Amino acid sequence: MTYPSETRKRKHEYYLAHKKRYKQQGRKRYLKNREAILAQSKEYAETHKDECLARKRRYYKKNKEKARGWVRAWHKRHPGVEQKRRKRRAAELRKETIAAYGNKCACCGEVSIEFLSIDHINGKGSIHRKKIGRKGGHNFYRWLRMNDWPKGYQVLCFNCNCAMGFFGYCPHNHRSVPDRVSI
Ligand SMILES: [Zn+2]
Numbered sequence: 069m070t071y072p073s074e075t076r077k078r079k080h081e082y083y084l085a086h087k088k089r090y091k092q093q094g095r096k097r098y099l100k101n102r103e104a105i106l107a108q109s110k111e112y113a114e115t116h117k118d119e120c121l122a123r124k125r126r127y128y129k130k131n132k133e134k135a136r137g138w139v140r141a142w143h144k145r146h147p148g149v150e151q152k153r154r155k156r157r158a159a160e161l162r163k164e165t166i167a168a169y170g171n172k173c174a175c176c177g178e179v180s181i182e183f184l185s186i187d188h189i190n191g192k193g194s195i196h197r198k199k200i201g202r203k204g205g206h207n208f209y210r211w212l213r214m215n216d217w218p219k220g221y222q223v224l225c226f227n228c229n230c231a232m233g234f235f236g237y238c239p240h241n242h243r244s245v246p247d248r249v250s251i
């Protein structure tokens with residue numbers, strides 16, 4: 069290690085030799101003035117939001133592996149948090165999607181969200197989903213949101229959706245279909 073001057077070298081060597089004591093002193097000082105120090109840094113963070121964020125980003129970029137390790141360790145100490153977050157986000161997205169397409173079954177008017185799902189109006193949902201390379205559910209909803217809720221989809225309850233899928237019509241709309249009796 070090179071030093072700018074002989075004094076600095078001596079000072080640093082002294083510090084290294086008494087590192088433990090210095091650290092203890094620092095810790096003591098911190099504990100004694102904890103409230104004030106925390107308030108100060110909080111105030112700084114609030115008045116220098118952009119700088120703080122930029123610094124954090126810079127640090128993360130430079131220490132990617134280390135930072136990722138911390139995140140991983142945090143999740144290990146808090147099991148289930150990520151899973152819960154993902155579940156909540158999925159539920160929110162589903163709610164948002166159903167709301168964007170009218171919030172009720174387009175056929176029978178069912179409004180309980182548990183019964184509702186998104187249906188491709190001309191019945192080629194799975195083909196289209198294959199084409200856009202995403203499976204159903206969450207990814208499909210995400211695709212819809214990303215594309216600003218495109219036309220051609222509607223909300224159906226599982227009853228109406230299944231009936232359409234199996235029989236090509238929903239009995240709600242075909243009360244007089246003659247061969248219904250033989251189903
Ligand atoms: Zn329905």
Ligand SMILES: [Zn+2]
Nearest residue numbers: 175228238240
């Ligand atoms: Zn129906």
